Amino acid sequence: MDNIILIIGKVKFPITLDPSVWIFDDRKQDLHSYFHTKDEKNNPLEEYTKSISKHWDREIVEGAVFPPTLKSEKKFLKEKLLTGTFCIGFEPFLKNAEIQEDAEYLVIETRDSEVKIPIAEANELVLGFSKDGKPLTEDGPIHIYFGDGSNFEDPIKFVKAFRVE
Numbered sequence: 001m002d003n004i005i006l007i008i009g010k011v012k013f014p015i016t017l018d019p020s021v022w023i024f025d026d027r028k029q030d031l032h033s034y035f036h037t038k039d040e041k042n043n044p045l046e047e048y049t050k051s052i053s054k055h056w057d058r059e060i061v062e063g064a065v066f067p068p069t070l071k072s073e074k075k076f077l078k079e080k081l082l083t084g085t086f087c088i089g090f091e092p093f094l095k096n097a098e099i100q101e102d103a104e105y106l107v108i109e110t111r112d113s114e115v116k117i118p119i120a121e122a123n124e125l126v127l128g129f130s131k132d133g134k135p136l137t138e139d140g141p142i143h144i145y146f147g148d149g150s151n152f153e154d155p156i157k158f159v160k161a162f163r164v165e
Contacts, residue, residue, distance in 0.1 A: 087145070094123060111160060140157070
């Protein structure tokens with residue numbers, strides 16, 4: 001139960017977060033490259049078009065059968081999951097909790113203290129949940145980074161809950 005984090009307070013739906021399952025979430029990103037590629041706005045339609053084009057080009061050149069390189073690509077992706085350092089944005093979780101209109105702050109409850117930030121900044125938070133392929137068991141279950149990366153070297157650790165006030 002130490003790995004479970006709650007979003008409570010002025011929300012329509014209190015939410016329970018389990019960072020151990022985020023490794024399977026398609027929204028996860030590599031933490032090291034997150035703050036460097038954040039400025040590049042991703043257009044989902046453009047990404048989809050590029051993906052389909054790449055697949056189409058591959059079929060034209062190599063045929064419709066799966067080439068031997070597909071196995072090595074899968075192996076590479078599996079290796080990346082086992083050794084990567086990952087994060088996920090906090091905004092979708094806040095959106096699903098449906099914050100009440102009169103809420104002003106998000107209080108991050110840690111083992112030793114509380115950190116209070118405005119709701120507008122809370123939407124930009126990034127939650128780190130894996131380092132070198134392993135969950136953050138010693139000082140986790142998550143590390144919290146500000147959206148601008150200003151606390152990248154010293155994230156908020158030992159998070160227990162999020163309280164909307």
